[in-house]
Amino acid sequence: MTADAAPAPERLTHLERLEAEAIHIMREVVAEAENPVMMYSVGKDSAVMLHLAKKAFYPSPPPFPLLHVDTTWKFQAMYALREKAAKDAGMELIVHRNPEAEEKGINPFDHGSLHTDLWKTEGLKQALTAHGFDAAFGGARRDEEKARAKERVFSFRSANHGWDPKNQRPELWSLYNARKNKGESVRVFPLSNWTELDIWQYIHLNGIEIVPLYFSARRPTVERDGMILMVDDDRFRFEDGEEAVERSIRFRTLGCYPLTGAVESEATTLPEIIQEMLLTTTSEREGRAIDHDQAASMEKKKREGYF
C-alpha cells in the first residue's frame, strides 16, 4: 500500500462514470481490433480523448498511433500543440494530407464545400485505407446535434467507408461487438455520452493542455457574413474594403481557420469559458460554416464518410 494513497469515492460522480466508460471502450478496442488508430483533431474533445487514452493504458503508452488528417489550413497554434501532445504521450503521430487536394491547391476561399470533401472526407478515407486501420477513435459526442444522438459508440463502415443508419448494430449494456469482415472498419466514439460542459469541466479538473485559441486574447480579425474570422497567416484573402481589426476573441470549436467563426469574449480562464458557455444562447456548431445547411446535412455527410 502506498503511504500517500488518494482517497477514492464511495459513489461515483457523473464525470467519473463517463471517464470509466470511455476507458472501458478504449480497452475493448485495443483488445479486439487488429490495427487501431486515434483520430486527433487537436481540438478540446481530442485533448480529452488523448488524456483518457493515456489514463486507460498507463503505465504503457497508448498502444496505437495518432492520426491527424491535415488540410494545411488549420490554425498555426494547432500545429504547434499537435507535435507537443504526441511527444508528451509517447505516441507516433501520422499526418495525412490528401495529395490530390494538395496538387490542385484546394482551399476554403476558392472551393467552398469541395475543400471539406477533398481534404477531410476523402483525406480520412485515404489515410485509413493506406494504413489498413480497422478501428478509428473519434471525439464526436451525441449532444452535438440530432443526427448524432442516435450514433452508436461502435459505428460500422463498409469497405468503402459508407455509413448506413439503418444497418447499425444494437448496443446493449457495456458489451460492444467489434467483429467485422475483412475490409470493413469501425469508428469508435468513446465520448459519445459526454456533453460540452463535461468536456470543459474535465479539462479544468485534470489540467489538460488545450490550444490557447480557446482562451480570449486580442487577435487580428475580419467580420464577414456575420462571422468573425481570424487572420491567422498571410494566406488570408481580404475582400474589398476589409482590413484586419484587433478584437478580443476566442473560439468555441477549432477547424480550418478561414471557416471557423470566433466569438467576442473576455474569458481568459477555464471557469470564465465555462461560465460564458453556460450563459450563452447559441449551440456549439454555430461556429462551423459546414453545418449551415438543413437539419439533415450532418446525416448526409456521415453517409458519405465525414467523421
Add this chain to the structure above:
Amino acid sequence: MADGEVIYETEALIAEDIDAYLEQHQHKSLLRFITCGSVDDGKSTLIGRLLYDSKMIFEDQLASLEADSKQVGTQGQGIDFALLVDGLAAEREQGITIDVAYRFFATEKRKFIVADTPGHEQYTRNMVTGASTADLAVILVDARKGVLTQTRRHSYLSHLLGIRNIVLAVNKMDLVDYDQAAFDDIVSDYRDFAAGIGIEDFLAVPVSGLKGDNIIAKSSATPWYDGPALLDHLETVGLDFDRRRKQPFRMAVQWVNRPNLDFRGFSGMIASGRIAPGDPVRVLPSGKTSTVERIVTMPALGGGDGDGDLGHAIAGQSVTITLADEIDCSRGDVIAAADAPPEVADQFEATIVWMADEPMLPGRPYAIKIGTNNLRATITDEKYQVNVNTMEKMASKSLELNGIAVCNISTDRPVPFTPYDDNPDLGGFILIDRITNATVGAGMIHFALRRSQNIHWQAVDITREAHAEQKGQKAKLLWFTGLSGSGKSTIANLVEKKLHAMGKHSFLLDGDNVRHGLNRDLGFTDVDRVENIRRVGEVAKLMTDAGLIVLTAFISPFRAERQMVRAMLPESEFVEVFVDTPLEVAEQRDVKGLYRKARAGELKNFTGIDSPYEEPENAEIRVNTVEMTAEEAAEYIVEQLFNGS
C-alpha cells in the same frame, strides 16, 4: 411560477460564482433512464419539455424548432417539442422515432441521460437496447386511454431488463380535466397487472407534457396528488450502482498491461463490490488465488485531485490492478473476492431477445460475447416463447425478430458468470452471427444448468437394463398430463394400485408431494414452473435407470417441457398419457376450488383460464374422462401398456 425559479437559481449561481457552480456540478451523480410510449402518448413532447425547461435548448435550435413547428409540427402555431428529439430524416418524415436516441440534461442535483426509444412492437429490440443501460423507466400512458397492450409490453420489457425503478406517467391529464378518479382507475389497473409480472413497486405521477404539469414542479391543477413531481423523483431515486457496490468484488479482465518485464497489470471495469490493496482475490475459471498489490492510475499532471495509486476502488470504475503473485490471468478471466467467487459453467438457462431479421434456430452455432469472453454458443433447447403483449408462454422451435424466449444455451468452454438479476455486466450476453458479424440477439442468464458443472459421468457395471430385468419388467415413465381437476392424480393412483397388484415395481411422483420436498424452493413463476418439470424429469429418469415404472401427475401445459422430458429417456420408455377433460367439466368439478379463485382474479397464470394448455398431438395413450370413469380409464391404461409392449 415555480418552474422558473429552479432555472433562475442555477443561472444566478453561474453568473455570480462560477467556481461554486462548478464545484456543485462536479459532484453530481448520473441517472440513466428510458422513456417508453409512442408518439401518441406524448413521449417526445415530454422529453422535449424536460430539455426545454432545464434550458438544454439553445437559441439557434429554438429558432429552427419554431420554424419546423410551423412547417411540420402538430401543434398549430405552438412549439412542437416532439420535433426536438426526432432525429434521423426518415423518422421525421414518418413522424415516428425508429431508433434509440440519447439526450442529455442536468439539474442542480443530477445529470441525466435519457434513452428515447420507439414504442411499437416492431421496435422491441430498440427498447431492449435502451433499457439495458437504464436505472429507471418512465412508462407513459395517455390519461384518456389508460393501460394498453403496449403499456404491458413496455413494463414487461423494462422488468425483464432488470430495471428496478418504474414510473407510470399518466400523461395528457389536461385532456381529462385533471380528474383524480380517471388517474386512480388507471393506477389501480396498472397495479394489478404489475404485481402479476413481478414489479413490486412503482410511482404513478399525473402529468401533462404539453402544459408542464407535475414535470419540473408540482402543479396546482392536481391538488389531490401528494407524490413528487417527475423531476423530483428522477433527482432522488436510488442508482443501480449503489446496489452493486454492496456485492462481492468482481472484475472481468479486459486487457493485460505489460509495458515491461517488471510490470503486469490487469485492466477492467469493476462490475461489483469494492477492492483495496491487500484484499485476497481468486481468478476464475482457474481458481488460483492471490492478493491485490496495487490499484494503479496515472499521476495527475497539473496536481488535479484523485490520482496516483488508489487506496480503494468501487463498482463502475475502470482500473488496473497488480497482484502479489505471478499467476495466469488473461482477457476473459474474472478477478473476484477470494471468498465469494462467481460460478463457472458452460450451460445456462437464459431469456433471449432476438434482434435480427433472420430467425434464431436452435442447434445453429453463434458467436457469443459475455463479459470480456468471446466464445461459440448454441441454443440447445428453446423452452418456450413469451408473447410480449400477453406474457403468455408459447411453444416454439425458432425465434423471429423481436421475439423473446427462454432457452437453454451451451458455450464451447466454461465461463465465469453471475445471474443477470444480480449483475448485468456478468450475466448479460450478446449473440453474433458468425458470417455477417451482426449482433443478432441479446440474452440474460437465469442460472447454470447443473449438469454443466464439471461432473464426469461415472460408469457403473449394473446397467439400467439389468435393474429392470431383475424386477421382471421394462422401465417406463407414464407422464400424465391434463388440466387441473382433470383427474390425473386419481387415475395415476388407481393405475399404480393395479401395477402393484400385478407384482410390478412402481413409484408415483405426485406434483403436490414433490413440492413439499425436492421442489420446496420453487414458486409458481414461469421460471420455477419450468424448473419444477425439469427436476421431476431428472428424478423420473433416475428411477427408470433403477428399473422402475414411474408415474407422474403434473399439469405440464407446454409441449416444449414434455418434449424436454421425453428427450431425456430412451425411445419407447416415455409414455405420454393425456387425461382429456374439457375445461368446462374440469371447472365444474373444481375439486380444490382453484378455478373459482382464478376466475375471481386471485390466482394468476392459471392453466386454462389465463395461461394456455397445449394439448398433446401424439400422446401414446389418451383417456376421455367424460366418457369413462376413473376406474375404467385406469383399466384402459394398464391394458394399453402391456398390450402395446
